[in-house]
Amino acid sequence: MPLNLASKPAVLCAFLFLAVSALSVVKAEDPYRFFDWNVTYGFIYPLGVRQQGILINGQFPGPDIHSVTNDNLIINVYNSLDEPFLLSW
Template sequence: MRDSKLLSFAIFGVLFLVNGVIGEDPYRFFTWKVTYGDIYPLGVKQRGILINGQFPGPQIDAVTNDNLVISVFNYLREPFLISW
């Protein structure tokens, strides 16, 4: 009798812990400042578009189901389009 109560309690405890774990998809926040700058592809100076002063732009480290929030500030003289 005592063993069956202990077993029932253990099973209930495991089920409670499994159902009690809530995992949300993480949010990743980025801020990008888009500007003009000098780049040197193949050693030749050219005017290019930089993101946070970098060319190529920053790497995004994310996995499936990550929520990305990217704030883009355009300091160019014309509209800027980013597509994935």
């Protein structure tokens, strides 16, 4: 005996729900975290001795980056020093 889906509204409804669910798969993108860093000279006091150092946003050591795996980090670095500056990690 052939299966007649029109005579079984619950089966037809379930089939339509599964079909729509399969087509509406949502893929979320990893979050972005934005930072603006201004690099300047300033005075630091390591071990209580005053000396000139490089500050990021007026801080030494620089600001913390709170993120998790797969976060996209966008860091705009503005060099206010009088010479080129290289930052790596």
